[in-house]
């Protein structure tokens with residue numbers, strides 16, 4: 620990347636995301652700082668951060684999708700909901716994207732672990748527009764005040780039982796008409812069903828909730844035992 624020209628090589632996906640050397644990269648909203656030890660590439664006017672596809676299901680989805688990768692991403696200025704934020708690895712790249720340039724994006728990042736919240740809060744101090752929330756994805760009434768309007772992009776990565784129904788409830792409450800939803804499904808977390816049957820039952824549950832399943836991406840090789848369901852919200856108009 621880069622070489623100081625300010626025009627890095629590689630393929631642009633959006634203004635804030637490029638694919639280069641087998642990885643996505645995001646234009647940093649907080650230059651000269653790594654979040655999880657990722658490689659930084661300084662160029663004229665700023666810096667790109669390598670988005671490690673082995674540490675992020677959204678990044679691996681960008682590399683594995685058979686459709687256009689950009690449709691998996693929120694746009695600059697978007698209001699987005701992230702359930703299962705962890706320590707902020709993927710959240711930081713989503714923040715780079717929605718708060719690109721002067722874009723007034725907002726990432727509401729929910730996790731039930733106080734340890735994760737400590738890291739997310741530290742991250743948020745340097746990243747305006749990132750809103751860390753200590754909360755349970757299954758109990759949105761407790762934290763919905765942080766999301767006063769619907770989100771155009773909802774991502775869930777909670778790795779626990781009943782992932783699909785948590786996701787459909789979140790989309791019903793929070794996803795704007797025609798918005799994009801991504802569900803990372805850990806196949807082991809819903810025990811007692813084989814992977815094929817689980818995939819079929821989740822697809823059925825998503826369809827019943829009025830979500831249009833656009834693609835199911837197998838993340839094998841990056842995140843074993845994980846599927847990424849890409850959906851579009853119903854047009855409620």
Ligand SMILES: C[S@@+](CC[C@H](N)C(=O)[O-])C[C@H]1O[C@@H](n2cnc3c(N)ncnc32)[C@H](O)[C@@H]1O
Pocket residue numbers: 674675676702703704705706707708709710729730731732735754755756757776777778779
């Ligand atoms: C696989 S980690 C998330 C990794 C993160 N998405 C990333 O890419 O950097 C799963 C997270 O989900 C959180 N989690 C599990 N159940 C949850 C729930 N019901 N509500 C909110 N967060 C939950 C866990 O505390 C954990 O941080």
